[in-house]
């Protein structure tokens with residue numbers, strides 16, 4: 457396989473959006489309890505926050521964290537999670553058929569996210585609640601003082617307002633599984649009215665309305681149009697959610713999951729722009745891909761009705777292998793490629809539940825395979841995303857995705873230094889690929905780092921006993937000849953090449 461591209465610094469898609477490297481902490485399974493928060497554990501600090509998870513979160517390079525759900529938020533009373541812990545109620549969490557102890561809530565989350573150095577992205581409950589509760593929550597977090605809810609915050613120990621900017625107007629409200637699920641018109645009206653009230657409390661907030669739960673929803677497209685028609689003036693972003701998985705033995709199709717992400721994003725962009733055209737407005741809606749990941753075994757509570765209710769049950773604890781890491785690397789390439797429209801993205805979730813970080817009581821947290829492409833992309837995708845068109849002499853066939861281009865790539869360039877980072881995947885399952893990159897620049901470059909993931913032992917995973925089983929390895933499989941860079945890509949692999 458031979459593929460090639462030309463990189464021209466003049467062809468810029470957009471600056472790398474700082475919020476593209478987000479994550480998601482939901483009250484689900486062991487993400488909060490025994491994930492980021494585990495009082496009494498040997499890794500916990502005085503507030504019960506796990507120091508090892510905090511350190512790995514910083515290393516992951518997470519820029520924004522969505523909280524507290526997810527499906528959980530659609531039945532959540534935010535007031536249950538504030539004030540003296542001994543007075544907080546234990547509730548039934550209907551979304552995940554769990555007991556919610558409420559020993560971790562808004563103020564604990566804000567302490568944690570500040571220590572991560574990340575921005576909070578809060579979701580309000582538009583399932584069982586509505587305008588008043590959302591406005592009250594915003595008054596609690598963002599109003600300076602002298603009112604019922606702002607004074608309550610001060611009484612709870614936080615004098616300065618949090619000034620949280622990013623707010624999700626509900627979660628997956630198109631999904632019949634959602635507590636308080638609505639049709640598009642009912643949700644669109646509620647989102648618009650909630651947004652209006654929230655902007656009256658704090659005009660500086662940025663609002664995300666729910667798009668479709670995934671591209672395969674029967675209402676996909678029509679849902680977006682209806683919601684936008686009601687809420688266009690109030691919102692800044694429309695959400696997308698997607699979880700990918702391997703179908704049977706179709707490895708090529710699985711490795712090309714990013715093609716599905718591309719088409720989903722392109723479809724939502726077209727829909728937003730269609731509504732903009734009908735409104736004759738120049739206001740452009742941006743996208744918030746605020747749940748994306750690989751999920752091999754989704755958890756549906758209705759399939760577990762005979763099980764006892766428990767606090768922080770072990771659910772959706774996917775263990776990722778090297779193959780999954782290649783797919784995650786490619787999904788990040790797709791997000792970067794759309795950086796002119798995707799302004800926010802959150803990998804779902806952060807720890808234990810479909811997550812890059814795993815934690816168990818009494819042992820140090822460890823990095824799953826998918827941690828590595830995320831951390832490296834977040835660290836090295838700097839400056840501007842360049843337009844990359846890949847030509848290929850071969851097209852692969854896959855059972856689930858039809859024709860697949862073997863090589864997919866994106867590149868970023870720091871306009872101040874001229875440094876370029878290439879992120880590349882070879883989706884061919886059995887064949888190496890040669891990738892030729894012509895640099896349309898005057899200056900000569902040298903390779904400062906060439907890392908590869910995958911390519912061999914695709915089933916390997918990281919475990920607490922062997923946390924370094926799958927890590928990026930250094931490669932010397934490159935040549936620079938003037939302005940031409942040649943890279944050898946092992947089959948089923950992800951590559952990062954840094955040029956100075």
Ligand code: AHR
Pocket residue numbers: 482484525526527528627628669697747804805
């Ligand atoms: O991330 C797990 C769940 O997936 C979220 O709660 C929900 O929004 C989505 O369906």
